[in-house]
Amino acid sequence: EDQVTQSPEALRLQEGESSSLNCSYTVSGLRGLFWYRQDPGKGPEFLFTLYSAGEEKEKERLKATLTKKESFLHITAPKPEDSATYLCAVQATGGSYIPTFGRGTSLIVHP
């Protein structure tokens, strides 16, 4: 069974204090790993898709990286508007294309 574990569950940062969120996964074969951002009361917003170990993608202050067992979402010099829950999901090879989601990391950035 595919499993996705995100840590920490919650993270509080000061504005400008860089940090990383972790997503560790167990799948028989990885087709893709996705990162989403979810604001309270809204649906998840797609951020990145990573397909193979070593791949990196960036968007503004966010950078996602992928290894064979985990992915990191690095947040550089965060701002209060980066406060949200960040969700990770994996899609396995050989079967349905349904992603399995982690529980998310709730990030609060204080001014």
Added chain:
Amino acid sequence: KAGVTQTPRYLIKTRGQQVTLSCSPISGHRSVSWYQQTPGQGLQFLFEYFSETQRNKGNFPGRFSGRQFSNSRSEMNVSTLELGDSALYLCASSFGTTNNEQFFGPGTRLTVL
């Protein structure tokens, strides 16, 4: 381009009633997936439709059902509501068959009393 829309945004029902939720995907998207999100379980997959056919189904009881119309709009129905069905129901659409980039709607917040 308009995003995924879901109606209604909020619903309050009582136990035993049934409910129908609606989702309009992004224009041109043919795949629609439904998820249930709760604080305790996170995002759980309900079912997926592609070109009016249910392609995948999650581990939910038969009280949860859905359908997709020829214009890709989708509905999900929950019959005989239980207190535990209170959740945010999210619809996501994607263009092709691989769901490698899903776009979510704002969700329908269902409260069962």
